[in-house]
Amino acid sequence: MDYFIELFCSGLTRGSIYALIALGYTMVYGIIGLINFAHGEIYMIGAFTSFIVATVLSIYGFPLAAIVVVAGVAAAIWSSAYGYTVEKIAYKPLRHAPRLAPLISAIGMSILLQNYVLLAQTSDFLPFPELIPEFSFVEPIAHIIGSSDIVILLTTTVVMLALTFLIKFTRIGKAMRATAQDRTMALLVGINVDRVISATFIIGSALAAIGGLLIASHIGQINFAIGFIAGIKAFTAAVLGGIGSIPGAVLGSLILGLTESFATGYISSDYEDVFAFSLLVLILIFKPSGLLGKAETKKV
Template sequence: MDFEYLFELLCGGVVKGSIYALIALGYTMVYGIIQLINFAHGEIYMVGAFVALIITGILTLSGYSDSGLSVLVLAAVIAVIYAAAYGYTLEKIAYRPLRNAPRLSPLISAIGASIFLMNYVQLVQTPDFLPFPELVPEFEFMEPLSRFVSSVDMVILVVTALTMVALTVLIKYTKIGKAMRATQQDMVMARLVGINVDRVISATFIIGSVLAAIAGVLIASRTGQINSAIGFMAGIKAFTAAVLGGIGNIPGAVLGAMVLGIAETFGAGYISSAYEDVFAFGLLVLILILRPAGLLGKAVKQKV
């Protein structure tokens, strides 16, 4: 047994898992409130990565700054703003008119929105892979660990952890967080006690999009290339993670994402890297058959 290899895979899995976790949170929050699989969520992540790419392009090519990290932070901030705007608009156009429609309608609308956004970016930008500049410098203190965790990975882990803490604080201790929890429990009751449910739903989409954009920027600076199709797979994987942990359950999404990320890297590392996606989907099918409520979810009895 090669423990070094095992540890390397574990680290890779955790890094991958934290990216999935950031996207999965958006899915799970939206699902928790309006029971909709926001199929276009992966596309928001892709838009975030593209906006970041364009901003870094403008900043570096116009010679504004050459310090990688500051460019990255600025690009990330703008990407987050744009992703939030896209998420808000998406909800307003594609989902809000269908609030009371049959279950299948918003889902089909979501698929349509996803296809639309993917092709929109492909048409106005390019269908090819674009190189994303390396903006994270090699930190000196990472030297002893560099075999397992690169500097980019470290940035991903730290940013993810900080984002999780911020999200927890937001949901637990702020007014909008309280309103979100109330809406999740019972939308009609929440409306009765004076919560503006439409605003809460918008806020949920915005928060989810912000998280997705952060994930987009992080993954782009890790893999070093993006194209308009990256959102689709990432979205499906993140949804798998959300289901794995129990959809609608926020800690569950993080746990599910970690499990999925580790399972994927282990499967790819020990069995075959060509079948990486098969492991993810196999896991999804298995969990849905064996434990449809997910790892942390409570089984909901169907009311008749």
Template sequence: MDYFIELLFSGLTRGSIYALIALGYTMVYGIIGLINFAHGEIYMIGAFTAFIVATVLSIYGFPLLAIVIIAGLAAVVWASSYGYTVEKIAYKPLRHAPRLSPLISAIGMSIFLQNYVLLSQTSDFLPFPALIPDFAFMEPVAHIVGSTDLAILVTTVVVMLILTLLIKFSKLGKAMRATSQDRTMATLVGINVNRVISATFIVGSSLAAIGGLLIASHIGQINFYIGFLAGIKAFTAAVLGGIGSIPGAVLGSLILGLTESFATGYVTSDYEDVFAFTLLVLILIFKPSGLLGKAANQKV
């Protein structure tokens, strides 16, 4: 039973990290209908920024709490700046181009960012400092549920709540929903669509950066390639839930996280990544609109 609960929690932890990344995919897709292939790289850059800032601060002897807050903020600020810049450079000029053009551009951006980090940092795995301390009250259950698991779950829930409030009630959220429904119409009623799209990229990138920070301190190491796999898996989650739908992305991520956790725990760990890819292929074949997505009828 303990093993089951352990797997359950590890699945939920994975799922919530995927959810943080998947939200970026789904929000961008909802608004401009583009699979932002470089999103995984934004997550990786968030993790790297956090790593650099945290290590520098710890060398200068800052207290742990200060390190967590400053590194987190730095990750969010830089990742969202990257997200914003990537959109401006690689997607904005292609807004009226054929569908495949921005996708190819996104793939190029993803390769570019990976190698940019590889060349300016290193290709080795870097040890990420443990930012989340072992809480004393978690002592009795520490063998089943780690403190980092709890911290990740709590942070994710808080972030999700903030995001929901933002989208439901703020003016920006309203503008985002309007833009995703009909971009031309949104322009007509006086919404600055370009600004809304930029804001979407910034919000999505911030979420990815938080995810990057959390997972990196959970696993304890990073390298330039982590964004690729995490990106694909988060994308799988977003598709599973129905791309474009925000609750769908969360649901899909949790399902994917739990599936992976149980499959590796009970079946085999060799094919951990194959599960996700197979799931992706199967969903796209049998239910391309996902669990909560709307089946879009193509009109001529």
């Protein structure tokens, strides 16, 4: 039973990280109908930036709390900047091009960013500094759930609530929903669609960066290639939940995380990535609109 609960908790942790990345996919898809292949790379850049900042600060002897805050903020700022720039360079000029063009451009951007980090930094796996301390109250249940799991679950919950608030109640959130429903109409009622698109990329990238920071400190190491697999899995989660739907992305991510956790725990860990891909193919065959997506997709 303990093993089951342990797998369940690690599945939830996994799933909530996927959710942070999947939200970026789903929001961008909802607004401009593009699969942003470079999103996984934005997540990787977030993890790398926080790694660099955290290591530099710890070498210069800053206290742990300051390191966590500064690394998190830096990761979010730079990831957002990358997300914004990628949109401006690779997607904006192609907004009226044939469907294939932005997709190819996105693939190119993903390859470009991956190799940029490889060349600017290194191809080795790097040890990520320990940012999350072992809490004493976790000790009695430490064999089931670690303190980093708890931090990840709490952080993602807070971030999700903040995002829901932003989309439901703020001006920019309203503008985003309007643009997703009908871009031309949104333009007509005076919404600056370009700015809304930029804002979507910035918010999605910041979420991915937080995900990157959390997973890197949870696993304890990073590498330039982590974005590729994480990106595909988060996309799978977004499709599973119904692409374009925000609650769908969260639900899909949790299901994917749990599936992976149980499958690797009870079946075999060799095929960890195969489960996610097979799940993706199965959803697309039997329910391409996803769990919460509607046929006449109402997007957020």
